[in-house]
Amino acid sequence: MTGIKQRIGHVPKDQWTDDHREVFAFWGEPNAWEEGSKTNVMNVMGNHPDLGKVYNIWGKHFLMNNTLSTRILEIIVLRVSVKANSAYEWHNHVGYAMNAGLTLEEIAAIRDFPEGGDWSKIEDAVIKAVDELIDENNVSDATWETLSAEFDTKQMMDLVFTVGHYVMTSWALAAFGVGIEGGADAIGFDLKTSSGNTPGKTYKPGEKEDWVDTRGY
Template identity: 25%
Template sequence: MARVPYAVDEDLDPEYRDLVVSSLQPGKRVNVYSAVGNNQEVLAGLRGFLGALWSDSGLSDRQRELLILTVASEIGSAYEWHQHVNIATDLGISEGEIRAIARDERPPFSEEERALVAYGRAVIRGRVTDAHHEALAEYLDDRAVVGAAAVAAAYLALGRVIDALGVELESSEEFVGWEVK
């Protein structure tokens, strides 16, 4: 059970109401934003930050989603995993690739994507080495490397907020599972 109520429109000032709806899944009201909506200013700041990561990180949509799935898998965030499996499949990321991330397997990915996933796991573990950086920098420019670090760290933080607040899947949904079928 969530540790805070999910804010509904009546709880939110009009300028904040759209912020509880996913920008990656248009029209879908998501519990994580509804929970954070108990502090509307934090919700606005969080959405602004995440929005910048989605649109200005220097990563492709596919790279961003591979990183987010890596973070969700690494920290065991079922909520983020569930949300981003749906987004990833809409982008054409295969179920086999998604399962490989859950299992921490690299074979289905290109060398560039292997470097990205390894870098993401290193960020989460707080163990980025020069070798991780150099492997990623072989494929991405400095702007995108910063974006990759920020996406991984931001989704680590978001996962911890989800955990702290006890955010649950939306009531109409059933967890996709770590072994996507």
Template identity: 25%
Template sequence: MPWFRPEELDEEQRRCYDELLGGPRDRSVLTDAEGRLEGAFNARLLDPPVGTAIQQLGAALRYGSRIGDRQRELVILTVAVAERCDYEWHGHVPGARRAGLSEQQLTALRAGAPVPGLSDDDRIACEVAAELLRDNDLCDISYARAAAALGLATLFDIVSLVGHYRHTALALRVWRVPLRAGDAAVFGGSHPAVEERA
């Protein structure tokens, strides 16, 4: 798909672009040196009203939900592993490190192994995400355990976070979004080079 330059955007696309860059996300990772949107954000310019709604949902889940930073990054990285999404993995490992996840924990997560040293709540959040990704549902036992430990509002946010990042992984695949310069494939997929984008 086209990799839109800011000067090529129509009025509706420009509103979507400006809202994204004016939001809470780290602007330095949203655009390349030419101001083009990175990752799935570029594709969202194809339909600005829908793209804006999707990016607003993502911002609400990342910056306004009841999920703490550590749990949020654990859940997102669990999605990245299940979807074999290198772009999501690279995009969220720095946040996971800032939230206190160790290299040993990240290595276990990437391998799909039990993550050592998690609190009970963090472990339950990971288990909920993994079950949702594997079964597209939660069994009654998992639901009851998560609701009791985390509360229904946090469980709602985790379900929403899994759905949003699964959607993002799908968009990254369909639009063949290349990894950023310097990022290598983690899950063995092939990615177009950055310079191959139109």
């Protein structure tokens, strides 16, 4: 991406140890143990294997094993991406959100909240919770009451920690200068791609046999 100043680069291959390879290969990319990851974030995390390995385990819970529905998860991540101005997370999660059934119109309404969007009461409260956590460092009593009427304790905990995880990740991506991968058809906040094509579904690690191919790099 233009405008990104890389501050932490990729570890040279001749310096890789098994610890580096564990970071690169964690998500099951083909040949990642031998050739490294194709994702910029994993290559940067390889600079600190002890951190990279626990970050992967932690992050997998929120992305793959969250007690919240995938639709709710993607609403959260997209709203965090907007609030944190994370082009990297936005680009990746637009495709995930579409795979979870969100339309481009709904994704635009997440970006523009509270304008537009025909949200259910619980979805509206989820977006408000993201904003409150980021802006006020807490969830208001009214929003908590709405959420906890439908979500159990584990889901409430996952909601708060999911917001925190993706804010933390957005900070790291910005501070380290991690840009969208070369070859990817970058999706902007305007929901236009670099090529002018309409954004399409992408798949999470292992979700489909050809999940890597949907990313375009």
